[in-house]
Amino acid sequence: MAIPPTILPSITRLHTHHPGAHETFVPQSGVAAPRAYSSLRGSAPALSLNGDWAFRLSPRADVPEDFAAPEYDASSWDTLAVPSSWVLHRDAEGQYGKYGYPAYQNIKFPFPIDVPLVPDANPTGDYRVAFDVPESWSGGKVVLRFEGVESWFKVWVDGVALGHSTGSRLPTEFExxxxxxxxxxAVRVHQWSAASYLEDQDQWWLPGIFRDVALLYRPARAITDHFVHASYDHTTGKGTLKVECSPEGRVTVPELGIDIATGESITVPVAPWSAETPRLYDGLLDTGANGETLPLKIGFRTVVIHDAQIKVNGKRVLFKGVNRHEFDPARGRSVSRETMEHDIQLMKAHNINAVRCSHYPPHPAFLDLCDEYGLWVVDEGDFETHGFELAQWRDNPTDDPRWTDALLNRTQRMVERDKNHVSVVIWSLGNEGGMGKNIGAMADWIRRRDSSRPIHYERDLELRYVDIFSHMYLSHWHVEQIGQGKEAALPDLAQESVSKDTYEPGKALDPALDAKRRRSPYFLCEYAHAMGNGPGGLSEYQAIFEKYTRTQGGFVWEWIDHGLPKRLPDGREYFAYGGDFGEEIHDSNFVCDGLVFPDRRPSPGLLEYKKVIEPVGISGDAKAGTVTIRNKYDFASLSGLAFAWSLAVGGQVIESGTLEVPDVAAGESATARLPEIILPPSLAIGEGVWTVTASLAKATLYAGRGHEVAWGQFPARFTAPTRLGIDHSPVIAQPKVTGDTVAIGPGTFRASDGALVALGGLEVSDLRLEVWRVPTDNERFGGDAARWRATGLDRLHHRTDSMWIQDACLFVSTRVSAAAHDRALHTTYRWSSDGEGLRLNVAVIPKGDWKDVTIPRLGVVLELPSSLSHVRWFGAGPGESYPDTKRAGKIGAHDLAIDDMQTPYVYPQENGARGDVRWAEVRGSGAGLRVEGAPSFTLTARRWTTADLDKAMHATDLEARDKVYLNLDKAHAGVGTASCGPGPLPQYLLRPSPTEFSVVLKPL
Known part of the structure; x- marks a missing residue:
């Protein structure tokens, strides 16, 4: 029944939410037009405003704006360094929380999805600083420039509002x-705004003024903007230069004899720019009286797509790249130029030739360095909306006309800022934002403004708007199909779980677009997730890239672990990740997925990548006494490299020298002859290995003379199998039973269960079968870890069923199985001796249903005294290696402390294995142990148990026990890259099957 109007209650409305200025779709107001960053290098003066500013943090956005008044008293405010992110400032005890906490999410938005609104709880930072305009600036204009502010900010000068801006990683100028x-x-910065919906970029949320702030003087004829066009014709060897400028002026390049007016073109012979040969010419732009002069760095190069290939200066290029976030563990995204340069030196020194700026334009100084050092750059827009995936892409900005202006604004500011960087060879519209018409709007604008570079956007799988086919994290098989031009039509292509056994190409959504895609080049904008131990499978990817001209390489995800230093009450520090700061929702250590650790030490993954992508292929024929040298550069000859050889026997270098190699052009090969070495018989029975290296012949910007660029190893022709232990020797030591012990040669066993308790004077305990290893990040996120745990591999029980002496051998039969399962591994240990060493043969027979189970390792583990401290071994090293990450391991003799054999992954996990070990010696202050393979084994030595490692979440959780735990493994599974991408290839999976393996233990 309806209530009569006369008795309706009266309503007193106390509050209605009206969107704040930070909750609208308008990207900017009151700002100057975007322009090239290189325009800032002119002769007109500038004043940096970096330094300590007055700062106040409020928990909400609706704080009065009275602080902007010149007379406002901010004497009680704190001071905060600019540039910086306020959440990274710590108190005197080194603890976070002074101004809130950092938070990490990969995909999820940390606030409800309600476009364009954000929560009331919105940390808001207010800044104030005084500045002086010099008397000499009175004749022109003054511009205030911000290089980067997250995420929305408003600016006042002397209490007068100048405007607002969004686009956190892009510059903004106000007059x-x-x-x-x-x-x-005065500046107000809101952490959350409508713009936050465009910036969901798999990183820490770090609000604040995090890039430089400067005051710029602009004389009457100041260079407003300029555009350098410098193309190269590889058929004539000539470059064409034209510089557009407002206002007009003249351009001179003395080295090339160029003196032309702006807007005028000239063609002259030049040396082209490439990532391998980054030739830059010094020029000068001059706008005359009342104007300014501007130095130019000019590189001539042309980028085209032809024959389904990206070609630079007429040649196909192979991207050996990495994705790069801006990150410093102490400063967040406020990365210094020195750190940027250090990163580029590391990249170049590890054979990386390309960078994808993920997923926003970097600090412009980084691109200056890329021009100078030589890196191919994919410059990417400040745009990712991945969190909308969890809402089935409803209201996604990519296809919402309300966001068109904001997305175009970000695209325009990137292109205008970076258009004069010769290193930028591809424009990328953004990342993981779905598909929609706004992608087309951005691509169309770029083509009108700059048609000299192709356009990339990975989610445009149809190539409706872009030029490059780029589907991330595809399997090796899928990439090979693309290389052959046999990939499925869409939408089948997106089904990465499809196997080659069930693969049936479907019907194309649009035949014309399908044909366009098949005529287009392909690269993996992301692949090989470098998270923790890994990534595996790099060499197999690289073989595909090198085999098919259409597959032009890829960009490993990513460069650096984003670990933040956090201090325990006892003063120890560790690197923190998602969840360590009390985040409501987080994505754990998925932010630690780099090729370098947070402190920028190279990880084993970076060393593996360096080897896989090395630009010189070295292979030998010991019988013929020759070495084949293949130049894998796209442009450079090998004239900058020096070659050397060495011959080692049993890991000991016997002789070495220089190798004469003719200059080899890019893409060509040559053969060099090895010296003839005659060894005495005492050495010739050992395992001989030739090593040939290619090193820098002289110092470069990124490394000194002698820096190793590439290397190859192959067996010497006199190699004969070394007789290890007692493999082929008669058994001469008979077991002796005395009371409760059994003695065989140097070994002592308990008679009750056959356990080895001593080897000579060395105490030994708890030798047992081991098939479990602590899962790597790639196994925890998407890999086999959950299945391994469900199978009980991490909680196996060992039972001795029987033991006996037969044919001078001690046999110990055991059953190894997990609670709640009936499957088991029947394991028999057979011990024998020649009087000096103790030979262990392990026979494993799976019982029960193991058909759908893989295992991570197969071997034995034993406990030794903590007095042992060093390991010397002959095998792969010096770093860790696993079956699909072993290319970087050099066969030789290596020596490390046990503590130094641990790889300090931010999240503790399986690490430190050394593969292809022929022999190893574990030594310390007392008795030691020598282990010999038959023929080889994988070695791991630690001061904590596998269970300790499994429970640890940070490095500080690991505490040394009073034992050394030594793993001697027959085999390991590969590590793959399943946290994003495929798991180990089939040949690297380890499946239970009847297996035998042997090692020989000798006391030292």
Missing amino acids: VPATPGKHIL
């Missing part, structure tokens, strides 16, 4: 009064 004297700059 300010040119009146000489003191002025007050």
Whole structure:
């Protein structure tokens, strides 16, 4: 029944939410037009405003704006360094929380999805600083420039609002009064805004003014903007230069004899720029009286797509790349130029030739360095909306006209800022934002403004709007299909779980677009997730890239682990990740997925990548006494490298020298002859290995003379199998039973269960079968770890069923199985001796249903005294290696402390294995142990148990026990890259099957 109007209650409305200025779709107001960053290098003066500013943090956005008034008293405020992120400032005890906490999410938005609104709880930072406009600036204009502010900010000078801006990783300029004297700059920054919906970029959320702030003087004829066009014709060897400028002026390049007006073209012979030969010419742009001069760095190069290939200066290029976030463990995204340069030196020194700026334009100084050092750059827009995937892409900005202006604004500011960087060879519209018409709007604008570079956007799988086919994390098989031009039509292509056994190409959604895609080049904008131990499978990917011209390489995800230093109450520090700061939702250590650790030490993954992508192929024929040298550069000859050889026997270098190699052009090969070495019989029975290296013949910007670029190893022709232990020797030591012990040669066993308790004077305990290893990140996220745990591999029980002496051998039969399962591994240990060593033969027979089970390792583990401290071994090293990450391991003799054999992954996990070990010696202050393989084994030595490692979540959770735990493994599974991408290839899976393996133990 309806209520009569006369008795309806009266309503007193106390609050209605009206969107704040930070909750609208308008990207900017009151700002100057975007322009090239290189325009800032002119002769007109500038004043840095970096330094300590007055700062106040409020928990909400609706704080009064009275702080912007010049007379406002901010004497009680704190001071905060600019640039920086306020959440990274710690108190005197080194603890976070002074201004809130960092938070990490990969995909999820840390606030409800309600476009364009954000929560009331919105940390808001207010800044104030005084500045002086010099008297000499009174004749022109003054511009205030911000290089990067997250995520929304408004600016006042002397209490007058100048405008607002979004686009956190892009510059913003405001014109300010040119009146000489003191002025007050006030800035309000909201952590959350409508713009936050565009910036879901798999990283820490770090609000604040995090890039440089400067005051710029602009004379009457100041260079407003300029555009350098410098193409190269590889058929004539000539470059064409034209510089557009506002206002007009003249361009000179003395080395090339160029003196032309802006807007005029000239063609002259030049040396082209490439990532391998980064030739830059010094020029000068001059706008005359009342103007300014501007130095130019000019590189001539042309990028085209032809024959389904990206070609630079007429040649197909192979991207050996890495994705790069801006990150410093102490400063967040406020990365110094020195750190940027250090990163580039590391990249070049590890054979990386390309960088994808994920997923926003970097600090412009980084691109200056890429021009100088030589890196191919994919410059990417400040745009990712991955969190909408969890809402089935409803209201996704990519296809929402309300966001068109904001997305175009970000694209325009990137292109205008970076258009004069010769290293930028591809524009990328953004990342993981789904598909929609706004992608087309951005691509169309770029083509009108700059048609000299192709356009990339990975989610445009149809190539409706872009030029490059780029589907991330595809399996090796899928990439090979693309290389052959046999990939499925869409939508089948997106089904990465499809196997080659069930593969049936479907019907194309649009035949014309399908044909366009098949005519287009392909690269993996992301692949090989470098998270923790890994990534595996790099060499197999690289073989595909090198085999098919259409597959032009890829960009490993990613460069650096984003670990933040956090301090325990006892003063110890560790690197923290998602969840360590009390986040409501987080994605754990998925932010630690780099080729370098947070402190920028190279990980084993980076060393593996360096080897896989090395630009010189070295292979030998010991019988013929020759070495084949293949130049894998795209442009450079090998004239900058020096070659050397060495011959080692049993890991000991016997002789070495230089190798004469002719200059080899890019893409060509040559043969060099090895010296003839005659060894005495005492050495010739050992295992001989030739090693040939290619090193820098002289110092470069990134490394000194002698830096190793590439290497190859192959067996010497006199190699004969070394007789290890007692493999082929008669058994001469008979077992002796005395009371409760059994003695065989140097070994002592308990008679009750056959356990080895001593080897000579060395105490030994708990030798047992081991098939479990602590899962790697790639196994925890998407790999086999959950299945391994469900199978009980991490909680096996060992039972001795029987033991006996037969044919001078001690046999111990055991059953190894997990609670709640009937499957088991029947394991028989057979011990024998020649009087000096103790031979262990292990026979494993799976019982029960193991058909759908893989295992991570197969071997034995034993406990030794903590007095043992060092391991010397002959095998792969010096770093860790696993079956699909072993290319970087050099066969030789290596020596490390046990503590130094641990790889300090941010999240503790399986690490430190050394593969292809022929022999190893574990030594310390007392008795030691020598282990010999038959023929080889994988070695791991630790001061904590596998269970300890499994429970640890940070490095500080690991505490040394009073034992050394030595693993001697027959085999390991590969590590793959399943946290994003495929798991181990089939040949690297380890399946239970009847297996035998042997090692020989000798006391030292």
